[in-house]
Amino acid sequence: MKKRICVFAGDGIGQEIVPEAIKVLEAIGTRFDHSFECEYAQVGGAAIDSAGIPLPSESLALAKDSDAVLLGAVGGPKWEGLDYERRPERALLGLREQLGLFANLRPAKMYSALIEASTLKPEVIDGIDVLVVRELTGGIYFGKPKGIEQTSTGHKGINTEVYTTEEITRIAEVAFQAARKRRCLVTSIDKANVLESSELWRRVVIEVHKKYPDVELRHMYVDNCAMQLVRKPKQFDVVVTTNLFGDILSDEAAMLTGSIGMLPSASIGSTVGMFEPIHGSAPDIAGKNMANPIGMIASVAMMLNYAFDLPKEAELIEQAIQMTLDQGFRTKDIESEGTTLLGTMEMGDTILQNLGRA
């Protein structure tokens, strides 16, 4: 297989974790005889410094012309005083919009070696493996009318939840296809007992499901889901939901696993997907070889699985991460008594060695 990958290391720890992920990607390429051609460009604060804007046209063109985008993180205190439109984080919105990334996939997987990092009881979280599929470009964040209007007694704030059949169909397709790569169960989250937009959501998801008879479909109201995620998270495989509900539930699911540095994400559209860890640029630890590269390395595994349909290669990376944790190696953020502390580079090297054994 031959693929072109656009790599944006970005800012802060992005510069440290991306090289570790690339080492792993190259090792997979060599082992399976795939050609992964990586091309680098700047986004975020780094791009503001060199080109004056967070998403220069050359960077966007490179992303559009690639088979997938790998991104570290953007942002930092240096650029916090800039106008909102010129901030590093605008690069992410620009990429989402320009690449048409309408689906955000956020897995929350519990590695048994890290069970003590969670705030929940071990028996509740041991073995959880949930994938939240969030609709990313529709719903109440974009629906119109919106705004704050004057009234005779004060003001009123307005936002509108809107979903069309097309928007629901395409996100449901992503969820059912993702479930086929996993345990073949989709739980669709809505508020169909109160909201008309949710009523349509449920109707369309049921319709799309007819194409996926091998996948089980369940429905759950969002308030119940919020409760079930902490009560019995193992009941979930793929959770599909709207932009607003997904924003909240994906953070709740992530926290079940206890560490922000461990988790990858994928944003998928019609053509080029973008893969990045869920955390930010962590300016407090940047440049100190302290960052956990696992979320970034796991993002490479997601890219191989979802963008290139290489599940075996992705699984090997997951195994190498698992072995490294089982051997007791930790970065500072997940360190506990009796474990061995590693820096970012050493953690990357250890995962690479274990990849050779997996």
Ligand code: NAD
């Ligand atoms: P953050 O995720 O960068 O950091 C939050 C805390 O988690 C910090 O204490 C940090 O040290 C720690 N942390 C995060 N990733 C880690 C890792 N891999 N290993 C070890 N520890 C890790 O969130 P923040 O501090 O709110 O934001 C910092 C900057 O990042 C801001 O400019 C923000 O806008 C930006 N940001 C970018 C993205 C992105 O690029 N997708 C996402 C969130 C925040």
